[in-house]
Amino acid sequence: WTVILPLSLALTLIGRESKGTKDGAAIQRVGAAFAAGAVSSVAGAFAAAKLLRPTLGAASYKGAAALAASYVGGSANFFVVAEAVGLKNNGLLAALATADVVVMAAYIVLLQFLASKYGAPRPETATVSKTEDAGSPVVPLFLGALCVAAAAPLKPSLRTAAISAYAVACRRVTRARSAARQLAGWCLAAFYACLGACSPVSAIVKAGAPAVGLAVAALMGHALLLAACTLRGTWGVDEALVASNACVGGPATAAAFASATRREDLVVPAVVWGTVGYACGTGLGMALYNVMC
Numbered sequence: 001w002t003v004i005l006p007l008s009l010a011l012t013l014i015g016r017e018s019k020g021t022k023d024g025a026a027i028q029r030v031g032a033a034f035a036a037g038a039v040s041s042v043a044g045a046f047a048a049a050k051l052l053r054p055t056l057g058a059a060s061y062k063g064a065a066a067l068a069a070s071y072v073g074g075s076a077n078f079f080v081v082a083e084a085v086g087l088k089n090n091g092l093l094a095a096l097a098t099a100d101v102v103v104m105a106a107y108i109v110l111l112q113f114l115a116s117k118y119g120a121p122r123p124e125t126a127t128v129s130k131t132e133d134a135g136s137p138v139v140p141l142f143l144g145a146l147c148v149a150a151a152a153p154l155k156p157s158l159r160t161a162a163i164s165a166y167a168v169a170c171r172r173v174t175r176a177r178s179a180a181r182q183l184a185g186w187c188l189a190a191f192y193a194c195l196g197a198c199s200p201v202s203a204i205v206k207a208g209a210p211a212v213g214l215a216v217a218a219l220m221g222h223a224l225l226l227a228a229c230t231l232r233g234t235w236g237v238d239e240a241l242v243a244s245n246a247c248v249g250g251p252a253t254a255a256a257f258a259s260a261t262r263r264e265d266l267v268v269p270a271v272v273w274g275t276v277g278y279a280c281g282t283g284l285g286m287a288l289y290n291v292m293c
Helices: 004-014 023-056 059-070 076-086 091-118 136-151 156-172 177-198 202-206 210-234 238-250 251-260 264-293
Strands: none
Touching: 004 136, 004 156, 004 177, 004 210, 004 251, 004 264, 023 059, 023 177, 023 210, 023 238, 059 076, 059 091, 059 264, 076 091, 076 210, 076 264, 091 210, 091 238, 091 251, 136 156, 136 177, 156 264, 177 202, 177 251, 210 238, 238 251
16 A cells, blocks of 8 residues: 555556547546545445444444545544544454445456456557657656655645655656556556455455445445446546546556556546545545534
8 A cells, every 4th residue: 555556656647648638628528427436435334334333333333434434544643533433442443444444446347347458448558669658667667656655744635646746746757658558557457466365255254244334335325326327427427437436446446447457537636636635535524423412
């Protein structure tokens, strides 16, 4: 979470192809989908709390508030809200944290499947001249690591924005765009591998059915409500998938997802709205808890 994923974000931005992209319009479309996704996350968590209330009691409200924060901003928001509502040093906290990570990983895999099945036709990869896309992969890897190291002393809420700004500036230093994108993909694959290794099936069993059920129900609410909004919204399937990834996984996974699906025009919007999610996730989670209590 603190090294591989930020490095993937930096390499994605360093390797991004900017020719022909229109960030302004894409930011607006993904922003609208992200707003619908954030509201869907809160509504899904609310429904999950009511559904699991007979099993978990009042703790369902605390867990739902933490999950709502996670599915708007990320895991950092999850733990902030969990501590604020009294889940610190609680057995349910460990169970929910495990369930949150496992369910999130499965959901991101589902998004990748949906992108390949229902996304817009992918453009053919253009042939790039050696002078425009050449160089050793060592250079973008070094620059990406430098971006992550430079942003490390900052607060988590500022770290993503700083890495993004540094990476955009570093694009001028290297032309090894293709190598940077390949390295970003490998970093993301390594992150998923570590995530899976740290969260085996036995961890789900240990977490307990109520905790897993709460996480699954909250995320299903997010997905179903966002899908319904997409049918009537002004954005497309790709924008909805990137926005959902930004809500659930954060800016790094969303940016890498957009790049992997060859939607370079959605990389910057993924970073922008994923960072917004970090900023507002805790507030929305606490607001949900106050409403339920």
